Amino acid sequence: MKKIISVGRGGTGKTSFIAGLSFVLRDKSPLLIIDADPDESLSHFLGAENFKTISEVLFDIKEKKVREEVEKLTLPEKINYLIQQEAIYEGDFFDFISLGVKWSEGCYCQPNNILKGIIKRLEKNYNLVLIDSPAGLEHINRRITTDLDYLFILVDPSQKSLESIGRFKKLLQELKIKFKEIFIVANFRYPEDKLYLIEKETGLACIIKLPYDKEVEELALKGEPFYKLSKNSLFLKKIKELVENLKL
Ligand SMILES: Nc1ncnc2c1ncn2[C@@H]1O[C@H](COP(=O)(O)OP(=O)(O)OP(=O)(O)O)[C@@H](O)[C@H]1O
Ligand SMILES: [Mg+2]
Secondary structure (H helix, E strand, O other): EEEEEEOOOOOOOHHHHHHHHHHHHHHHHHHEEEEEOOOOOHHHHHHOOOOOOHHHHHHHHOOOOOOOOHHHHHHHHHHHHHHHHHHHHEEEOOHHHHHHHHOOOOOOHHHHHHHHHHHHHHHOOOEEEEEEEOOOOOHHHHOOOOOEEEEEEEEEHHHHHHHEEEEEEEEOOOOOEEEEEEEEEEOOOOOOHHOOOHHHHHHEEEEOHHHHHHHHHHHHHHHHOHOOOOOOOOHHHHHHHHHHOOOO
């Protein structure tokens, strides 16, 4: 099983990147896609609907809003059963779960550990796990997953974008998050003539420069799923190249 995550500052294109990857990798099923961003935009990009988030399921259990026969089960049994029944969206070529709202202190007993346990159990059933994360670094503190294969950092042309990478690398070390490879992805706004600055300033290789793609922009505006992108989509073509390069 290979695990891939996209991270980066707000609006750099993390969610679009994961949606694009999932589409290009659709033949590698079983594929699990995890939305770790409470804003849940990935579900729109994937066309996933009528499911509960993991947070909602755990909240139902806490508030005893479950059927009588489920209430009789032990806590781990309840969690397993309800997640399987209500929180896994089954798409044509992927399964999808959304973690939902950020947990606050006292909200549930060790929710992050529960989440971590759930993800660990679930991911065993898949060849490939793709994770979309919220903007910034704070979520890394949730440490919902500590073993990754590919970590893609999306950057835009702002100075802050490159600056934040130093802090990010430090945090990964402090939290003992393991990964095999870490790559920079220059986003659709990043100018070609400034690509050389990336490695110079961050010490990390830029593996790909994503093109601007009008189709991607329009789908996001309408809230429509990525499978509507045409075969000629520049964005998908570029992601395909990346997938081939990395032999994903
Ligand atoms: N290759 C592209 N070409 C044109 N527009 C793009 C491209 N990639 C992303 N966008 C647009 O940029 C905006 C932000 O993209 P996206 O939601 O993927 O970013 P994000 O990093 O996930 O944002 P957030 O930090 O809010 O989660 C969207 O409107 C999207 O359509
Ligand atoms: Mg996003």
